[in-house]
Amino acid sequence: MSIRKIGVIGAGTMGQGIAEMLASNGLEVYLIEISKERLLYGKDMIELSLDKQIEKWALTQTEKKLILSRIEFAESYDGLTDCELVIETITEDLEAKKEVFAHIDRICGPDTILASNTSTLSLTELASATARPERVIGLHFIYPVFKIDLVEIVRGLRTSEDTFVQTKHFVEETINKKGVMVFESPGFVTSRLICLFINEALHVLEEGVASAEDIDSAMRIGYSFQHGPFEMADRFGLDSVQAALDIMFREYGELKYRPSIVLKKMVRAGQLGVKSGAGFFKYDKDGDRI
Numbered sequence: 001m002s003i004r005k006i007g008v009i010g011a012g013t014m015g016q017g018i019a020e021m022l023a024s025n026g027l028e029v030y031l032i033e034i035s036k037e038r039l040l041y042g043k044d045m046i047e048l049s050l051d052k053q054i055e056k057w058a059l060t061q062t063e064k065k066l067i068l069s070r071i072e073f074a075e076s077y078d079g080l081t082d083c084e085l086v087i088e089t090i091t092e093d094l095e096a097k098k099e100v101f102a103h104i105d106r107i108c109g110p111d112t113i114l115a116s117n118t119s120t121l122s123l124t125e126l127a128s129a130t131a132r133p134e135r136v137i138g139l140h141f142i143y144p145v146f147k148i149d150l151v152e153i154v155r156g157l158r159t160s161e162d163t164f165v166q167t168k169h170f171v172e173e174t175i176n177k178k179g180v181m182v183f184e185s186p187g188f189v190t191s192r193l194i195c196l197f198i199n200e201a202l203h204v205l206e207e208g209v210a211s212a213e214d215i216d217s218a219m220r221i222g223y224s225f226q227h228g229p230f231e232m233a234d235r236f237g238l239d240s241v242q243a244a245l246d247i248m249f250r251e252y253g254e255l256k257y258r259p260s261i262v263l264k265k266m267v268r269a270g271q272l273g274v275k276s277g278a279g280f281f282k283y284d285k286d287g288d289r290i
Helices: 013-024 036-055 061-069 078-082 094-107 123-127 161-174 190-206 212-223 229-236 238-252 261-268
Strands: 005-009 028-032 071-074 085-088 113-116 136-141 150-155 178-183
Touching: 005 013, 005 078, 005 094, 013 028, 013 036, 013 061, 013 071, 013 136, 028 036, 028 078, 036 061, 036 071, 061 071, 071 078, 078 094, 085 094, 094 113, 094 123, 113 161, 123 136, 136 161, 150 161, 161 178, 190 212, 190 229, 190 238, 190 261, 212 229, 229 238, 238 261
Parallel strands: 005 028, 005 085, 028 071, 085 113, 113 136, 150 178
Antiparallel strands: 136 150
């Protein structure tokens, strides 16, 4: 099955990035957000991202218009009926995701692949909300989607070989990213390791070993990280990092996954990182460090 039209559910940070990347690869995208305000914000952020590429001479105005023309922004699920693949990107809430999967299962054709961008939740449990568990798979894109050429392809307990093969072909041949096969496990590979890295950096900060700025500089300069652990956490969203750690702590029961108290305090204070304008560092409306 040739995958040329993809539904993306959720116009948050990951949904925006996935939709932009797909449209940039010549694919039709049906981007859904149930809130008109959030849908318009998602559209504005995609345009802003494209404008930044134009400023760097990586894109032309004509190419921007062409990319945007491939994305249909909608508040209704109706346009999913002719999609060959649907990618869910809403918040990491199991029950909310199961409701989405149950709904799109009723709308989409029997051959449509239903994918989730979840970084920690069980694909098998999400699949249980559908009548086609063999067609449910994980597609965990890494932020920022446009720049990171890696996708974790996650198999649930009942994901069929045919679904995996089609999805892997789509990832590697259609959107030209490296697909890594992962069997279902809380946090998979990337989230499990990176959240532990961030959590340990938080413990180092708590102990007064070094400042957040110096810890980030040490890892960025010393080990060639694009961002240090604190800026990384800011860009992921501190609430998202805490949610991932909470899920892994609950699933594995190991203390190393227990979120740092500093992280919890910042989330309670609403300092969520780039999305709120301030986390460990401050950011402007374009997401750049101030």
